[in-house]
Amino acid sequence: MTLLRTRAAVTPLRCSFDAEILPSVDALIAVERPEEPMHCLRPAAIADAAAGFVAGFPGQTLYAVKCNPEPAVLRAVWDGGVRHFDCASAAEVALVRTMFPEAGIHFMHPVKARGAIRAAWGEHGVRDFVLDSADELAKILAETGVEAGTGAAEGLGLFIRLALPKGTAMHDLSGKFGASPEDAAALLRAARPSAGRLGLCFHVGSQMLDPLAWRQALALAGEVIAAAGVAIEVIDVGGGFPVAYPGIEPPPLGAFFAEIEASFEALALPGAILWAEPGRALVAAGGSVVVQVQARRGQELFVNDGVYGALSDAGAPGFTFPARLIRLDPPPPAAAEQPFVLFGPTCDSADRMAGPFWLPEDVAEGDWIELGQLGAYGACLRTAFNGFDRARLVEVRDRPMLAAPDQPLAQPGLALAA
Numbered sequence: 001m002t003l004l005r006t007r008a009a010v011t012p013l014r015c016s017f018d019a020e021i022l023p024s025v026d027a028l029i030a031v032e033r034p035e036e037p038m039h040c041l042r043p044a045a046i047a048d049a050a051a052g053f054v055a056g057f058p059g060q061t062l063y064a065v066k067c068n069p070e071p072a073v074l075r076a077v078w079d080g081g082v083r084h085f086d087c088a089s090a091a092e093v094a095l096v097r098t099m100f101p102e103a104g105i106h107f108m109h110p111v112k113a114r115g116a117i118r119a120a121w122g123e124h125g126v127r128d129f130v131l132d133s134a135d136e137l138a139k140i141l142a143e144t145g146v147e148a149g150t151g152a153a154e155g156l157g158l159f160i161r162l163a164l165p166k167g168t169a170m171h172d173l174s175g176k177f178g179a180s181p182e183d184a185a186a187l188l189r190a191a192r193p194s195a196g197r198l199g200l201c202f203h204v205g206s207q208m209l210d211p212l213a214w215r216q217a218l219a220l221a222g223e224v225i226a227a228a229g230v231a232i233e234v235i236d237v238g239g240g241f242p243v244a245y246p247g248i249e250p251p252p253l254g255a256f257f258a259e260i261e262a263s264f265e266a267l268a269l270p271g272a273i274l275w276a277e278p279g280r281a282l283v284a285a286g287g288s289v290v291v292q293v294q295a296r297r298g299q300e301l302f303v304n305d306g307v308y309g310a311l312s313d314a315g316a317p318g319f320t321f322p323a324r325l326i327r328l329d330p331p332p333p334a335a336a337e338q339p340f341v342l343f344g345p346t347c348d349s350a351d352r353m354a355g356p357f358w359l360p361e362d363v364a365e366g367d368w369i370e371l372g373q374l375g376a377y378g379a380c381l382r383t384a385f386n387g388f389d390r391a392r393l394v395e396v397r398d399r400p401m402l403a404a405p406d407q408p409l410a411q412p413g414l415a416l417a418a
């Protein structure tokens, strides 16, 4: 008798990196005419964004791996000059260590499995750990075997995650992690004797459009450090740096860096340095997903990827993504555009993406749509729900959909380095 088993995990993206890299998304669609979602990666755009962040941020840059852990993405971030990685799980730590033996890996999740701490410390050389409670401090010390007074010799870094009041970020992160200012001050004092390096960290929320959010957070951090009365070595200002989406044009990153630098200097913390943990800002523009229209009903399009696939943020979180029609056969698409709502392929009515997605008014079954700015929090959120988990990953060399027209694509050879 044959034992039938259902698949337990989402099907990995099937990579086509070995094939000759085609220059553009349109060329690929013309060759492949794909009926599965096609993930298009632009490593040169990711390397450019990473290099720009590293050059502009007044401190050390850690890439937040959860945002897109695809090896080709990690390689592009590395090629852009990032040498430190913010990991949140044993699997992320192992992946980064396997790819980059020399990388700095920092375990920035405030609630960790004991085995994950042991493996990170003992097998992968991770020295920095985040905590937001006395219980987690005890857990880290027990699993690393570091005793009070030996932290410097052992190289242990302890980072206290400070909770922030609910802010205005498009993706709020204030509800789960972080110690109150009073508790954070107490934790700084409690951790100091065991820490070779002591830090305070926070996250203002993802896709934060207001540079002043960092000024307020740094001011609060300064109050906590003063209340604790201990020296610290690092303030980690987290991620949250925004990118463009349709109708959203954030201030340039330099405005955020200037605000952070000025607010940090105002704290006058001798010997302390800044870290940041960008995710979205490094990788969003470097990825897009091409979906195919399977049915049209009025202003509603049924496409082959949705909120249980790479378009999770287009569902309840309400993100819109730039949309572009790709039609291979005549007639050419209409010039006039209309707003459309998208439905994903699963049978759940929550698999709906309100957009609006602006497309030629005659969009029809069989057309393809490229959805841009999906390098961040796209592919990593895919599930196998309802069996719709097959997708391909390819590299292309054309411009990201929302790239400024005059933005040069530096390092064009990078696309070949997969």
Ligand SMILES: *Cc1c(COP(=O)(O)O)cnc(C)c1O
Binding pocket: 064, 066, 067, 086, 108, 203, 205, 206, 207, 238, 239, 240, 241, 277, 278, 279, 280, 281
């Ligand atoms: C998700 C996350 C990040 C990255 O956030 P972005 O908004 O993508 O920049 C950084 N640090 C921590 C602790 C996170 O949880």
